[in-house]
Amino acid sequence: MNPKEYRYTQEHEWVCPESGKVGITDYAQSQLGDVVFLDLPAPSTQVEQFKKMGEIESVKAVSDLFAPVSGEVLEINQIAIDEPGLVNQNPCGDGWLARLKLSKISELDALMDSDKYDEFIARSGEEDSE
Amino acid sequence: MKPLKKTPFNKVHHGLKARMMDFGGWDLPVWYTSILEEHKAVRSRAGMFDVSHMGRVWVTGKDAGAFLDRMLTKSVQRLEIGSGQLCLLCLENGGILDDLYVYHLGIEQYLVIWNASNIEQKLEWLFRWLDPDADITIKDNSSNTVMLAVQGPAVCRLKNLEGLSYLPRFSITQTKVGDLSALAARTGYTGEDGFEIITDAANALPLWESFIEQDVKPCGLGARDSLRLEAGMMLCGHDMDTYSNPFEVGLGWLVDLEKGDFIGENALLEIKRQGVSRKLIGFQMNGREIARSGYKIFKSGQEVGQVSSGGYAPSLGIGIGLGYVPIEMATVGTGIEIMIRNKLTPARIANRRFYKRGESSESQGI
Incomplete structure (x- = not known):
C-alpha cells in the first residue's frame, strides 16, 4: 500500500521523486484520525528538508508536517484543503498535500524506500503495543 | 509511572482495536473507528460510551440529605424521589471543585455521580465536613459497578430501553435493561436524548453485547468531547475549576442562596453582589482554522483571555470553543481574535449552545 516509487521519512511523510508531490502515509493518517484542517505553505515558499512546512489538524490534535525534501512549493492541493477527509481516504493519492520543485536530488538518499519504511512502521507498531 | 486503571470494558476496547489513551490515569478509548463517524452516529441514531471511570458514590442515612445540602450549591432534599439534578461542589471561596449529578434514589438515599478527576481530593473534602456523630454512610461503588452512556435520538427505540421512554429527563429508576438489573438515568453529556446505565461490574459484557446486537456504535472520548462542546457543556478542570466561580461560567442558576447554610455561601453571596469581571463565552471561528484549549484570545490586538475548550x-x-473574556465584551456577535500559530485569527462570540437537538441531521429509524 506504500507505493514503491515513493520515498519516506521517519515522520511518516512521503515524496514522489518523479512528480515532486508530498503527503503523509497511510500509517500517519491512521494515527492522526479524521483530518479536518490543513495549513500548507503558499506556492513559491521555499521549504527545507526535515523542517516544518505546515500543520495537519485532526479532530483530536494538531500535528506538524515536515518537508521530506528541500525545494520550492509549486502547488498545494486545493481539493484536499477543501475536503481534508481525502487525506484519510487516499493519503498517497488524491490526498497529496503539496507539489515541490526538488532543489537537491541527493536528499532522497536520506529517505527510506517502501520496504524499509514498512519495516520501520512494523517496529513502531511493536513499541506502541508494549 | 503507575499502571493505568482499567474499567470492566477494557478488554472489549482492546478487542475492537480502539485507539487508547491515558485519561487521568485510566486506559480509555479515544476512538474505535473515527471520531467523526462516532459523533455522527450519536447525532443521527445511537452510540455508547464506557463512562465507568466516573465516580459513583452512594450517600445514605438519616442525615444524608442535610449533609449534601450543606456541601452543595443546590438543595437535594427537595428533590422528589427518583429525580436528579446538576449541582456544584464549591470550596469556601466559591471556587468550583466539581460539577456533579445527585439523584434522590429513595428515602435517605442519594447517588452522587461526579467526574473521574480528583476523586480522592473530593472524598477527602466531604469527609472533612462530616460530623462523626451524623447518621451517614458514604460509599464509593465505582469499582464494583460500571456505567454505560447510551446516547442518540433513537435510544427510546432500542428494544431494551423502549420501556424507559416514560422516564423524565434527569430522572432515575431501578429497572431491567434486557434481563439485567440496572439503574437507568435519563441524562447524558452529548446534547442528545439518552440514558446512563449503572449496573454490577459482572453485567458489563452482556450489557455491552445487548447494544452491539442493536447496532449501537461504540464511541470514544474524542466524540464525547466534540459532542459536549457542540452542546455547550462545560468540562470541569478545563472550562471551570477551583479558580473560577459559578457566576462567571454561567452556572449562577445552580446556586441557591436561599436554601440555607452551605459551604461557599458567603463567598458566593459576595461575588454575586460585586458582579463578575470575566465570563466564559462560546465562540466560533470565522474561517476554517481550529482553536484549541490554551490558545490566547485577543480583542483589537490586545490579549484579553484564553480558550478553555476548543475544537x-x-x-x-x-471550529468552535469556550473561553474567558472580560465581562464588558462578553456579548454574542462581538468580534475577537484567537492567536493560532502566531497569527491573529478572526472569530466571534456565539451562543454557547452551538448545536440544538433536532436542528441538524435527520433521525433515522432503527
Missing part, C-alpha cells in the same frame, strides 16, 4: 464541530463544519 472542530462536526455538526457545524467549523
Whole structure:
C-alpha cells in the first residue's frame, strides 16, 4: 500500500521523486484520525528538508508536517484543503498535500524506500503495543 | 509511572482495536473507528460510551440529605424521589471543585455521580465536613459497578430501553435493561436524548453485547468531547475549576442562596453582589482554522483571555470553543481574535449552545 516509487521519512511523510508531490502515509493518517484542517505553505515558499512546512489538524490534535525534501512549493492541493477527509481516504493519492520543485536530488538518499519504511512502521507498531 | 486503571470494558476496547489513551490515569478509548463517524452516529441514531471511570458514590442515612445540602450549591432534599439534578461542589471561596449529578434514589438515599478527576481530593473534602456523630454512610461503588452512556435520538427505540421512554429527563429508576438489573438515568453529556446505565461490574459484557446486537456504535472520548462542546457543556478542570466561580461560567442558576447554610455561601453571596469581571463565552471561528484549549484570545490586538475548550464541530463544519473574556465584551456577535500559530485569527462570540437537538441531521429509524 506504500507505493514503491515513493520515498519516506521517519515522520511518516512521503515524496514522489518523479512528480515532486508530498503527503503523509497511510500509517500517519491512521494515527492522526479524521483530518479536518490543513495549513500548507503558499506556492513559491521555499521549504527545507526535515523542517516544518505546515500543520495537519485532526479532530483530536494538531500535528506538524515536515518537508521530506528541500525545494520550492509549486502547488498545494486545493481539493484536499477543501475536503481534508481525502487525506484519510487516499493519503498517497488524491490526498497529496503539496507539489515541490526538488532543489537537491541527493536528499532522497536520506529517505527510506517502501520496504524499509514498512519495516520501520512494523517496529513502531511493536513499541506502541508494549 | 503507575499502571493505568482499567474499567470492566477494557478488554472489549482492546478487542475492537480502539485507539487508547491515558485519561487521568485510566486506559480509555479515544476512538474505535473515527471520531467523526462516532459523533455522527450519536447525532443521527445511537452510540455508547464506557463512562465507568466516573465516580459513583452512594450517600445514605438519616442525615444524608442535610449533609449534601450543606456541601452543595443546590438543595437535594427537595428533590422528589427518583429525580436528579446538576449541582456544584464549591470550596469556601466559591471556587468550583466539581460539577456533579445527585439523584434522590429513595428515602435517605442519594447517588452522587461526579467526574473521574480528583476523586480522592473530593472524598477527602466531604469527609472533612462530616460530623462523626451524623447518621451517614458514604460509599464509593465505582469499582464494583460500571456505567454505560447510551446516547442518540433513537435510544427510546432500542428494544431494551423502549420501556424507559416514560422516564423524565434527569430522572432515575431501578429497572431491567434486557434481563439485567440496572439503574437507568435519563441524562447524558452529548446534547442528545439518552440514558446512563449503572449496573454490577459482572453485567458489563452482556450489557455491552445487548447494544452491539442493536447496532449501537461504540464511541470514544474524542466524540464525547466534540459532542459536549457542540452542546455547550462545560468540562470541569478545563472550562471551570477551583479558580473560577459559578457566576462567571454561567452556572449562577445552580446556586441557591436561599436554601440555607452551605459551604461557599458567603463567598458566593459576595461575588454575586460585586458582579463578575470575566465570563466564559462560546465562540466560533470565522474561517476554517481550529482553536484549541490554551490558545490566547485577543480583542483589537490586545490579549484579553484564553480558550478553555476548543475544537472542530462536526455538526457545524467549523471550529468552535469556550473561553474567558472580560465581562464588558462578553456579548454574542462581538468580534475577537484567537492567536493560532502566531497569527491573529478572526472569530466571534456565539451562543454557547452551538448545536440544538433536532436542528441538524435527520433521525433515522432503527
